[in-house]
Ligand code: FES
């Protein structure tokens with residue numbers, strides 16, 4: 039059974055006919071070919087697939103594409119300015135070497151942006167606790183924490 | 195121009211694409227007309243396959259092809275090879291049972307591949323795979339190495355009686371026995387080095403295709419060493435002509451060893467892409483990664499350290515049983531032998547050492563190199579023994595280490611290695627200072643006042659990196675050389691493309707290698723591009739593992755750069771009408787010595803490609819050089835880690851209060867990248883100590899830690915921030931003086947943490963991973979004993 043899904047992705051309308059069981063992450067990666075959103079697990083544990091849906095960070099592997107009907111979605115491809123200027127969080131990750139292989143990075147950045155919406159000036163313990171849904175195997179988290187701290191200070 | 199790049203924390207050029215979603219990982223690739231594969235895997239740890247029925251699966255929607263072990267056998271495809279031949283102490287070669295790419299009649303671990311289903315869409319492949327009917331006769335399984343070696347254990351392979359791969363030893367057994375006879379003190383411990391599951395966040399992935407137009411194959415694969423993958427696959431498994439096979443490892447989302455190996459899926463899909471004449475894509479889901487990626491560690495060790503009355507080490511005796519899993523993976527046999535026992539001297543002048551290792555087959559996923567590979571296991575043995583001996587003898591743990599440090603170099607260890615240089619005292623001193631060991635006693639009493647237990651532990655690790663001098667590796671059983679290749683292509687405009695056989699999957703080579711090249715040539719980094727990971731571009735490569743990229747791969751580039759400069763001097767001599775011997779090259783200028791006549795690098799590059807008046811008998815056009823570098827020795831990074839923990843006896847929770855790492859990596863090209871490597875390594879090591887354990891159920895042989903919900907990956911809130919510093923002694927035998935930094939953190943941190951934890955708990959030993967539940971139980975029973 040297929041179903042038509044229409045939504046807004048990175049500010050632009052997108053629509054496609056997909057199988058009902060299609061996960062939102064597959065819709066983003068395969069149907070829309072936005073491959074910056076990654077898949078790192080099958081149990082909604084790693085956070086590599088994190089995107090924003092109506093302004094909230096969600097794990098796109100854990101919902102169906104059809105559940106996003108009519109919603110507005112932002113992926114890692116959609117957060118820099120149109121002129122290519124990085125989002126302050128992207129810039130902070132770069133400045134602080136908050137990424138190595140880059141695979142967890144899109145999910146980390148999307149989670150971190152959401153984190154600062156809830157906690158504009160988090161301390162280290164808050165950052166670490168809030169990163170609970172995102173796994174990174176490369177960085178040991180040290181520089182990710184630093185990057186988020188730096189981004190929160192930059193926006194002070 | 196002074197050296198503007200080496201030693202500077204230059205920001206990574208790879209970051210922009212990763213931060214904007216523009217990375218290009220294997221699963222991001224979609225080829226025209228591509229199909230999707232799903233593997234049917236054994237649900238049993240050990241079983242005979244009675245029959246496989248494919249009719250229903252074949253009839254399922256969208257199916258393009260289904261292949262089983264019988265098809266593979268009919269196509270005369272060999273099993274997967276092992277790259278390292280270990281000769282046992284009986285003088286016989288190790289037992290090397292076949293490692294089929296799809297099971298023929300027997301499955302030997304849960305997740306063993308039985309069939310591959312290829313369909314138009316992934317969903318269709320999944321649906322069809324569920325229709326494959328396999329009739330299994332379940333056999334008894336054994337998952338523990340010690341149990342597998344016991345008489346009467348279920349036998350995995352006819353060719354490996356008693357499930358033994360080899361029993362191997364190194365060192366002077368008689369000498370060790372004699373030293374123990376005169377010891378004033380003997381420390382004895384028995385450890386399990388827990389099984390780890392690498393879990394790079396990018397799962398393994400393949401996209402294989404065949405072109406009828408020129409009878410060639412292209413394999414995109416998440417892999418750490420594409421040339422080795424191609425060589426092994428072509429020469430040993432599929433019998434394909436190497437020049438007709440292109441292997442590309444594009445952006446790779448972490449490896450940690452697990453993406454070194456030639457895996458069955460890579461081979462099956464390359465072969466099958468020709469059978470179905472369509473590209474085939476496969477990406478492991480995480481559950482599949484848990485079951486089928488090569489695991490790490492899993493040693494059972496008994497160790498004894500003999501000391502004189504002053505705490506001087508007299509001898510070390512080690513006996514290890516290593517679990518190799520169901521089949522020999524690519525490097526598996528070398529990990530618990532060559533990469534392990536040779537490191538048992540640590541930083542100490544222990545005069546005699548003997549180590550015997552028995553490696554066993556079990557009904558578990560193959561075990562191979564995982565970050566550190568053998569060296570973490572060795573360091574764990576040495577550093578837990580040393581700390582325990584100090585406590586038993588009432589000697590300060592730092593003092594006992596100082597008493598035994600190697601102080602003059604080069605130093606020949608009793609276990610085959612020759613350390614070229616180090617300064618162990620310096621890294622220990624610096625770590626003690628940074629960790630404020632002096633204030634520990636106060637902090638401990640403060641913790642006590644709050645009802646908490648505080649402990650401090652050291653680890654002084656050493657590792658052998660820059661793998662490897664081929665002659666040494668060959669003498670130790672390696673079936674390949676372990677050199678590296680590099681090529682420097684200077685374009686007519688003076689821009690430079692460098693091709694390296696090393697592979698970057700997070701290490702930042704595109705940045706750090708460019709720093710080296712730009713400095714050497716005196717040009718801007720913007721004019722240097724680093725290319726890696728594609729056999730059709732890079733001339734050859736042994737890949738990235740064993741912290742070898744800069745020490746071996748970087749040196750190959752340096753050698754090629756030297757040739758570029760030598761040729762440039764010839765061209766400059768011609769242009770400046772001077773003798774070649776009078777030309778000096780510095781800061782991007784070829785200069786006639788003692789004059790102000792010079793030519794910039796870019797002018798020389800242009801001339802090389804516009805050779806209108808070259809003396810053709812003396813000077814060839816072009817400026818493109820390559821080099822192969824085979825190191826003369828390993829490099830020996832070393833350092834001291836100090837860990838301070840606080841335990842809450844009410845809950846058993848461990849808090850890492852401080853962690854200091856002081857490393858000697860030799861010279862450093864990019865300190866930011868180096869620190870990042872240390873952080874990541876530390877968390878992998880601390881994850882082993884506190885969180886992670888790959889557990890198979892001993893009765894059913896099922897992997898009970900098969901998802902991120904059961905296998906406890908370290909998360910941000912399990913881990914502290916770190917204090918890291920370096921103190922470098924330049925490596926003596928490579929031109930950059932570098933040693934390698936990728937694995938140190940994972941090597942030194944488990945014993946540092948466990949030394950701190952045992953100190954806090956006041957127990958002689960504690961098994962990894964130190965989970966709150968086990969700590970709490972230990973404290974409870976200790977209390978009960980006290981009360982009784
Ligand atoms: S892929 Fe969504 S949480 Fe792992």
Ligand code: FES
Nearest residue numbers: 138142174175176
């Ligand atoms: S940067 Fe590799 S997993 Fe986070």
